[in-house]
Structures are given as structure tokens and as C-alpha cells.
Amino acid sequence: MNFDFSDDSKLLREQAQRFLREQCPPKTVRHVLEGHAPYSPDLWRAMAGMGWLGAAVPERYDGAGLGYEALCVLAEELGRVLAPVPFASTVYLAAEAILAAGSEAQKREYLPRIVRGELIATLALAEGAGEPREAGVRARLSDGRVTGSKWPVPDGSIAQLAVVVAQDATGLALALVDLTAPGVIRAVLPMVDPSRDHAKIEFDNAPATPLGAPGQGWETVRRLLDRAAVLTAFEQVGGAGASLEMATAYAKERFAFGRPIGSFQAIKHKLADVYVATELARSNAYYAAWALSADAAELPLAAATARVSATDAFFVAAKENIQVHGGAGFTWDYDCHLFYRRAKLLALSLGSQRYWKDRVVAELETRNAA
Amino acid sequence: MNFDFSDDSKLLREQAQRFLREQCPPKTVRHVLEGHAPYSPDLWRAMAGMGWLGAAVPERYDGAGLGYEALCVLAEELGRVLAPVPFASTVYLAAEAILAAGSEAQKREYLPRIVRGELIATLALAEGAGEPREAGVRARLSDGRVTGSKWPVPDGSIAQLAVVVAQDATGLALALVDLTAPGVIRAVLPMVDPSRDHAKIEFDNAPATPLGAPGQGWETVRRLLDRAAVLTAFEQVGGAGASLEMATAYAKERFAFGRPIGSFQAIKHKLADVYVATELARSNAYYAAWALSADAAELPLAAATARVSATDAFFVAAKENIQVHGGAGFTWDYDCHLFYRRAKLLALSLGSQRYWKDRVVAELETRNAA
């Protein structure tokens, strides 16, 4: 038994931290947040150059084959700096979908391009308000064409390829759609966190290639969301950690009534509670990382548990970071709001707490029944 | 407009406080709590002597006819001192049921005896676990006999008379049952708050007299619970206020690290939160008191709102009163636990928060639909 990351993973973390400190300072995030670009192509290219986009992609598809523990480490660090890049959509969702459901030919066609940073891809699941569920999918796939309205699609305005979830004659299906082809109309969506691109995409008989066997059903989507939830939980833990560090540093440096505000119990206990939430989330994320790496039977429960913890931790950390900063905390110029925006975005991107809490209990019920 | 109690009510409050300080010190509560008696007959008799049992009973049934504002004032004061008497069951439930549904003859038979303190009465509604609801009533009433198992029945082991909720041929019905008659078997129940008597009562073809017209339905019970909820909310507000006062006094007197513990923000902010909860509850109770007195259309919503607030306030106040007292707080000898026990008992006695929150929203829905 060993409940810590491997030495390799720790080295990777240090390397990632050094790299991101240089390549992704807050001004890189603000550049996207303030609308000057839909993402940071420089950072994206540099990440591809580091081999991160293929960290968990097997070597035979030009990936680094480092496995999911490595990917979790990267996710945490990217979450910590709020990296404004299409990593989650391309890597956690699209690449994972192709790996899980694609034919060998599809893997060989798309994965190497993803790894090299040449192909931004995403998953088009949501169709407006609602939690992830089979009955929520109304997009139709027939005769190699997909029709329907998907929103929000993460990185939907910059991705070239989408894995589209749609209903076909046999039930729920996945299909690959070239987003630059005719029959695809995209509109950028204003988001609570504008540092991450999202779009509304109208598919009107857009050409689509089936991904995987027909009639795989909702189970494939569910598994995909579980896996993405683990990786997102690491991004959230990274963001929570960064928010806590920011608040703690400020509480030591800011004085009121002749003493550091961090010497007042109202601030101390608030930050202690944030620390507790963050550590619980981190521990649950570690366990989920193991389950993901080992493809363990515990994965669904571990993923949902990690997601529930991490969503809570990041939101409370980001929210209370603003509070500790007082007036400065709600200005545009301080970085507190970047974390707060991202926290809420990530809290909803794969479905809200309601969906994930329900998943936790559903898994507990299965287990107790067994 | 005037959002304060009348001068008469304020006089009554002062009189009640003086009386209860003398007649109901903590040792009176402990005498019952520790099992030496199922209630305090001395206090009960004295209260009858003061005319309290008939405060809201019309004068033609020998009551004081002071109205419900007066009864609310008394409820708050009785709640503050945790009076170990069958007031709620006899006055809020049984007398109210007779007033609402009884024939003139029944009112003349029972109310004067209640007012004089000669008749302890109660409502037998619950049949084990569950919220108040029509489908939860399985007791049967036919041919003037009632059969079924009711628990917990407040003051069930000391009451002579019960208003029993049962199903008859026409639907839900209320019936008066003499608890000293054959066919009634009672067993005292251990409760989380032993300072208030509760029993399990088995009715086995016990003689029963219909109270009110047959087939009145659940609506009568619901209305009865709404009215009792307002009065109970005042008891809860009284208990919350007493808990807060106790905690505040201790925080001023107890020193640690060379200063009063009340000078630490952890304690200050905790008590500030308790104060806020208590004041919100008090304000909602006031409004409900008006609605009850004026028999206003707002009563159902006002009652449920007051109940939700008051339940939260008393529980948090009692719980944090223990915490502020530290080690002393969880000893038998300090009075903190008396409030904590009563808080939880009252939180459940008319149905849990779930029932009352649902009632709040149901009323809001009706109102918004209108």
C-alpha cells in the first residue's frame, strides 16, 4: 500500500510547476478572459511540445504513455494556474472517447494529431439546461448526418472536431463531426468564466462518422463522464489549493487594527475550514486517481466522490478568498474572481452536484445490495 | 400597523416571567427529567389558578377569552423555562380540536374542566415513524369503537382524554376517547427529552365518541397542526432565547488565556449567528401570532414559516450553548442538555422540518398560482 504519488509523478509535478509559472502567469489567463483570444495558442503549443497532450495516450498512437496518474498531476497544475487552453475538452473528453469507443483506424487518424497539438477536439453532449441523462439527448443521427442543437460545448468555437452524442435508430450513439464542415453553425457563448471558450453549435444534417459500434448506449457516456470527473477533480483541487494559498498569504500581509488580519479567529477559522475541505477533496481525488489508473471496479464511486468533494472545495475556497481580500477581492484587477469564475464553471461543466451526488448514492446502493 | 405585542400582552409576559421564575426553576424540570414524576402537578395547578389554561378559551366556556396573542406570550415564557407540564397537548391540541370541531355540548362538557386544570387531554395522531399525512393514519373507527396503535402520544400516560385521529367509513375522523376506559393500554415511552411525558397507546375497540361531523377529512387535522405550530414556535423561540442568554452569560464570565472567552471571535460570531437565527424566528413567530389572532388567510404560510424558523433557531441555540460551555456543557449537572433535549423534541413533535418546509412551498405555490 502506498497512498502517495510515485516519484516520477512528483518529478513531473515539479517540472509542470516550473513550466507553468513561466508560460501561464495570470496575464495569460486575463488575455483570454478579456476577450483578446478564445484560448492561448502559445501555451497550447508549448504544452504539446512537452508531450502533455498525450500524457495518457498509449505510445502506439504517439502518446507518452505515462498513464493516468501523470495526467492527474498535470490536471492539478493546470487547474492551479487556470490554464486557458482546450485541455479538458480535447484530452479528458474527446481523446478519451476515441480511445474508449473508436476503431483502430480512428485512433490512428485522430490521436497522433491530438498529441501533437494539431487537433482541438471536444464532446458535444449538453442541449441546454439539464443534467447529463439519456432522455436529455434529442439530437438525431441518421444516414451519416447529425441534426440538433448542442450547448454549451466546451471549446466549441475553436475545436475542429467534435464527438457528438445523439440518438440513432439503435439508441444512443457517438459520432465524429468535422466542425469546419457545412451544416455546422457555431456561436460563441458568454460564460461565467470567459477564460474558457464555449459555444452553441447547431448541427443541420452535418456529416458524421459513427464512433464505435452502434447502440452502445448511455453507459459509454456515463463512463466517459466518470473518467473526466476524476481529471476535473484534480483541476478543482489545484484551483482550491491556489485560492487557499492566495488567501493565506494575504491574511498574513494585510493589517487591520494594528495586526495581521490572519490573527483574527474569523479569518483563521474560515481558512482552516477551507483547508479541511481542500484536503478532503485532495484525498478523494488521490483515491480516484488510483481507481482510474488501475481501471478498478471502484472507479464510478471513487470518481463521483472525488467530484462532489472537489466541487465543494474549489467553490468555497474561491468564494472565501474573495472575502478574505475584502474590498480588493471583488475588483477586476485582483485575481480572486478568476478562481471564483472557474470554480463555478467547473462545478457545472460535467453536470451539477445534484447529478454527482445522485451517482454517489446510486453506487452505494448497488454496493450495499451486493 | 403595529408590529409589537399589545401593552396587555406585555403585562401578561411580565407577570408570567415573575410567576415562572418562582414556580418553575430548573429543579422543577429536573424532577420530571430524572423520572420522579411524569409532570409537575403543582405547576399545572398553579397555572390553572392563573387562568392560563383557558387563556384563549372563550369566556362562555369559563376561559379567560384573552385571545391567541396572550396564549403566544404564555407559550414563549413556558418554552423559556422548559415547563414540564401537559400544556401543549391539552391546550394547543385537545382544547383547540374541541373548539374547532366539537359540538356545543362537547365544548360545554370538556372545556371548563380543561380550563380548571381538572382534565389533561391530548391528540393521538402519530402511528410510529412518519410525517403527518392522511395515508399515515391506519387506526380504525367503527361502531363507536376505535382500534389502532398510536405513538408517540404527548402526555399520553397522564392524559385522561384523547382526541384520536382515525379512519372511518366516510374518511378521516376525529373521536374523543376516555383513556381510563377499558380497551386502552398505555406504555410510557423513553424520549430524548424525558421532561415531557409521551406514551404508546394501544386502542383495542376502545369506546369513542365522534368529535364533529363525520368525514371532515385531513383538512381539520392540518389546520389543527398549523395552529399548534404557531404556539410551539413561541415555545421554541422562548427556548432559543434562554439558551442564547445562558451561553452569552457564560461567555462573559468564563476566562481562558487570560480573557473572557466571549472576547474570541469564534465565540462571538457563533453567538451572533445564534442571535440572528433567534431574531428571525421571533419575527416570523410574531407575524404568525397576528395571523392566528386575526384568523387571517395567511395563517397556513405564516405558521409553517414560523415553525421552520423556530425549529432551526432553537436547535442551533441549544447545540451551540453546549459548545460554548465546553466540558461543563455536556455534563448532566449543567442545564445545557435540558434545552438541547427539548429543542429536538419540539423539532419533531408536530412533524419534522421536511413536513413544514414542504408546507411552506406548497403555500407559496398556491399563492403564486393565484
Place this chain on the structure above:
Amino acid sequence: MDFDDTPEEAAFRAEARAFLGSHATRKQRSSGALRYGDTDAAEVERAKAWQAKKADAGFAGITWQKAWGGRGGTQMQQIIWNQEEAEYEVPHNVFLIGLGMCIPTMIAYAGAEQLQRYVRPALRGEEIWCQLFSEPAAGSDVAGLRTRAEKRGDEWVINGQKIWTSGAHYSDYGLLLTRSDPGVQKHAGLTAFFIDMRAPGVEVRPIHQMSGASNFNEVFFTDLRVPDSQRLGTPGQGWKVAITTLMNERLAVGEIRRPDLQDLIELARSVELDGRPAIADPSVRGRIADWHAKSQGLTYTRLRILTALSRGTTPGPENSIAKVVNAAKLQDIASFGMDLLGMAGGVMDPELVPMHAMFQDALLSSPSHRIAGGTDEILRNIIAERVLGLPGDVRVDKDVAFNQLPSGSR
């Protein structure tokens, strides 16, 4: 206890309704996108026009003496007016701080001639006042301010910076708190003035908030010259003057905060969870009931306080309750409403998202409510100390000269 009007109250209410009915438009709920935006020049003009109309009809300064242009009415009439006015589309009230805090301070400390000059124009909305207390290094700890006032002959020369000044950009006058003597204990070295916001040496810069709005300003003073006649109180008495101002902080009618409970109920009826309206879900019902109980509790608490005021008691710190509860509630409701939308909750497009993305907007504006005008933490201190009588925190800044205090790096 009586929640119905007396005949006199009913008469006043009818009068108010008649006036509002013929001079303003009744509100439609959710009649358009709700943005937490800036108050622009046109809005200020509309506000001034409305205030003048109210003043002419006797509905401005209802409880003020007639000598100051008020109605000489009762607290209860003010309540009734507020209830009625809230039902109409009227301009944003830019006079709250001036009439609620600055002018009462003037009345307490300024000379008769000055009052003659300033009170009526303020009440009629011809001149707007702002309050200049907070500074970058003096937020919760207002007495820690550093803006220097130095006496030069008959004038004072002011240098320094204020922050979080609401309405500085459209204000004509300001109530200013300065440090006139850094060599004495912090509360003892302060002096108060009122100043002309258009004077040379005053520069106003809007603060860009995270929500995108700019409700506050920074105000910079560079060699601003203020005649000694504009001093309020004696030199060194500034803290006492400031307390007067802060104690006059009125029972905030405040802007109506949206989304409110009704908005949430509307949302919960319109969106579905697992194929049923969200409002049918017990977890949603539980939250709605909690917030309803809080909202109603605050409403009736306010009425209780006003009843007490109308009988002549002085306002206490009880009103801190409303701010503590409301600020957190607004943020919680915003976040909860977004959660109800599931995967689309993060979208801010008012055309796409229910209720014109009101919940998303509020998520971004609500953090400021927990801070501006007294942080949650300071308000809890106030409740604990002034209502419950708990002892104050240990003070390390009481027996030291201001310029000897440690100050940190932020």
C-alpha cells in the same frame, strides 16, 4: 399587533398611491434583463427630476422637520411610502448616502448658515453628497486611514486617497475624514470636513469590479485646499463625527436585490430535473423554504425595529442582521439557481438562459455585498458586542501613536 393600516395610515397610503399612480409606472416583474450596471449621467438626471417631484409633493424627507423642507411626518408614513414606491419603476436612488448619512452629520456639526445653504438643495436632489471615509489600508479598520490634512493658515491642505466611494463621480459634495495628527493614538488624530467634489485637487476614478460594473470610485486628493470653515467638529474630533455619520446609516431600504425568492420559484417551476419541474423536488423545496423563512424573518424584523423607532427608541445595530443574512443569501441563491440549470448553468447569454441570466449576474455581483458597507465579519462583531454585550477583542492599536503601528505589506 396589527398588520393592517389605521385609518390615518390608510389615508396616507392612498395619497402616496395617487401620487405614484399619476407620476410613475407600475413595475412589471422580470420585465427586462437585470444588469448590475453603472449609474450613468442620464440616470442621475432622472433621479434628480424624480427627487424634486417627490420633494414638491412632500414625499422626500417624510420624517424630516418642515424647517428643512421635510414633511414632519411619522416613521410609519415613511414605511408606507417605501412600501408603495417599491412597486413602481423609479430611478435609482442616488441620494441615500447624502440624505441618510451626510446631511444628518451636517445638521449635527455644521453652522446655521451652512445648513441654510446645503440642506434643502440636498433634499430636493439638486446636489448629491458622498462619503469619503475608507482607504486602501483602512477598510474594516476605518480609523486606520492615512489621508493627511495639514493646517496652513486658514486652510487645510489635503493629500491622500479614498476608496469605495459610491457615487463620487456624480456627487457635488463629500464628507471627508482625514488624519490631522499622526503622532497621537489613531482615533485621536482625525479631523472631518465637507468638501466640494469639483474643487481642483480632487480626482475621481471608477473602480472596475469583477461583475463588470463600477459602483465605486477611488478619489485622489493632491494638495486639495479646504477652508477651515468647512471643518466639522474640532480638530482631532473626527472619529466622533464619523460615528455620528455611521450611526445615522439608515435602515437601508436598499436596492431590491434580484434574484429574490419569487425569481427562484419562477425558475424552479420552469426548469426540469429528471423530467419533472424542479420545484417538485424535495431538495429544492427545502432550500426555497429556508430562504423564504429568512426573507420573511428579515421583513418582520425590520417592521419590528421600525415600530420601535416610531415610538422613539434610537436605532440600534439590529439592522446588521439584515445585511449579514441578505448578502450570503443572495450569493447562495445565485449559485443554487445556476445549479438548477445543470450543464448550462455557466452560460450568461440572457437570451438563452432562463430569467435573463439574472442568477449568473448575481453570482458575480454578490461577493461585493458580503464586503461593501461592512464585512460579514465586522457585522458579526457588531452584533456580538453591541447587542449581546460580549467584550471587545484585544486591541493592540489603542495605546500607541498612529505612526508607530505596524502596517503590513498589503
Place this chain on the structure above:
Amino acid sequence: MDFDDTPEEAAFRAEARAFLGSHATRKQRSSGALRYGDTDAAEVERAKAWQAKKADAGFAGITWQKAWGGRGGTQMQQIIWNQEEAEYEVPHNVFLIGLGMCIPTMIAYAGAEQLQRYVRPALRGEEIWCQLFSEPAAGSDVAGLRTRAEKRGDEWVINGQKIWTSGAHYSDYGLLLTRSDPGVQKHAGLTAFFIDMRAPGVEVRPIHQMSGASNFNEVFFTDLRVPDSQRLGTPGQGWKVAITTLMNERLAVGEIRRPDLQDLIELARSVELDGRPAIADPSVRGRIADWHAKSQGLTYTRLRILTALSRGTTPGPENSIAKVVNAAKLQDIASFGMDLLGMAGGVMDPELVPMHAMFQDALLSSPSHRIAGGTDEILRNIIAERVLGLPGDVRVDKDVAFNQLPSGSR
């Protein structure tokens, strides 16, 4: 990261299982009413017998040196043993405080001869130790204690009162902290001893808790004579000794707290809300998921800490997390479980109420968990100061002689 055993770990686990399988009975969940009761004499005897059996088989003091009767094993073996032992019905562990706190302090401060005398009997469970630090006026503020120790020749005479002493009534020895000099600063005037709990001048009285149990005692000292040879550390060094004791506070295996998540799930499956099992209700599911996430988070946090310990890092205050979270969670679960029973939730009859009234029992026992062994408030201070490095609170008791400190009336 690997949640599976290495071959060595698997071998040790097999060995542990074999021992437990042949010497103890596997637990049945909810096998009977769960009462938070006293540890009576018979239970102490069973505990002693079990400890001796474990010691003989090398399962007591797994990480202790062989010289002290330990196994000389690894931290990971200790974890594995704890996991396995938790599956069996074994007597209440009355040795936790002695072996986790007192004996390590003895090892740090007592002489070789004394260690020869006391360590092995403690490990074998022949002698039980308790800790005598807290006092009525010194709870969270342990250094505020008043029990006097006065030197008379070769002896010390002890007078005063301790409180909240777990197991005092069945303990043979105790670690005692006293005030030997009230004329100096509070932390500087303390001296530590170990004492014979059966000596004349020691009187133990159980404390009656609100739950009905008596898990703690008051201990009174009346002219208790303690030889100077039983002093630990130098006179005045008591606070340093106490810190050693408290730092050795082991990663509490603790009693298993019930009701736990599994109990709650069982309850939620068995009771109905509106005619459906409670567990189908979204509001119930939400709470269960929250608590599951907390429980699991604590489990894996503990494993992370133990992994770090097994690599030689010293234990930090991270374990405070578990106590803060668990204490509140237990109270919340108890209260929530009662709510699920609606009108019958207040009934405590184990025959009538589901799960043997376990939730009702826990409502009454849980408040003590938020206090005993470090209040919620003190633990948050510890996390903030020792983990996050936030500055300490202002101390008014640091530069003053103990007997000059204000002390309040409680």
C-alpha cells in the same frame, strides 16, 4: 499510488487475520443495541486479557522497539493490524492514552530503571495509565491549571483538582501536570510527575454526562505525596513535558463511531417518506453523498498521513482535520436520522425505533465529541496556525505572572 498490499504486507495481513480468526469473533453489524456506556470492571478485565494475548503474539506495540516488548515493525503493519482488528469484536481499548501518550512521555523523560519497571507492564496491559492535565478552570487553556505542587524535602505535596480524566477509575498510574510556581509566567511555573493512582490523597469521582454515560472523571488531590524521583523533567519544565505528551497523541484509531454512513443508508432504506423509501428522496441522497464524501476523504487523508509517517516524517497537526469533521458529522447524522422518523424521531425505545435508537443515543453523546480532546475552536486554531502558518492570536497571558492573571467567575 497503490491501494493494494505488497507481498510483505499481504503476508503480515494474513498473519494478523489468522491470529484474529482464532482468538476473536468477527463483527456483525448492528448486532445489538449500541449504548455509549461506562467501561466496567469486567470490560477492563477482558481488555487486559486481550492486550496480553496480542502482546504475546507480537501484535501490541507493532512499531515499538523490541527492547520495550514491541515488534519492531513498520507503520504500515500497524495500519494493516488496525484495519483487521476493526473487523472483530474486541474489548474496548483502555490502553490508548497510556501507550499513545503517557509511556512515550516516560520514555522521553524517565530514568532507565523506571522504564525497566513500567514500560513492559503497560504494553502487556497489566497496568493502565491515564493523563491528568485538564482542570475546571483550565480546559482549552491547559497551561492555566492551578493544581499546586509544593516541594517538602524529597517529596512534593499535591493539592488540587483535575477533570475530564478518561479511565481514571481503572488506571494504575497517571501523568500529572501541576503548578509549582504561581509567581512566574503561566507556562514557566509548571512541573510534571507520574503518580500512583492508588496512593492515599487521590480520589476519583465519575462525571455524569448528559448522555447518561460516565466516560470521564474528576480526580481530587488532597496532600498527595509524590517522591521527587517521580518528577519528569526539571521543575518549571512541565509545559515542555506536556507538549511531548500531546505531540505523541497518536493518530487516533478511536472508537468506531456509530451511526456511520452505512447505518444511515440502512435507515434511509427502511423508513418511508410519503410512501417511498427515504433513500429515493433527492434531499436525502444529497446529504448521504455529502457525508460519504467527507468520510472517504478522512479515510484517505489518514492513509496519506500514515504513508508519510511510514517514510519517517513526524506527525503534524493534520489529524485535527479528522476530529473537526467527525464530531460535527456525528451530531448532524444523528439529528438527520431522527428527522427521517418524523413524529416518532424523539422516541428512544430501542425496541420500537429503527436501528436500536442508535441515532437518538448519538444525539446525546455527540456534543461531547465537539469538546473533549480539543474543542472545534481550538482545533481550527491549530490548523490555521500550525498548518497554514497564520499568526497566533494576541496573547494577554504571556508576560504576566500566573497569579496576576484575571480569571473570571466560572
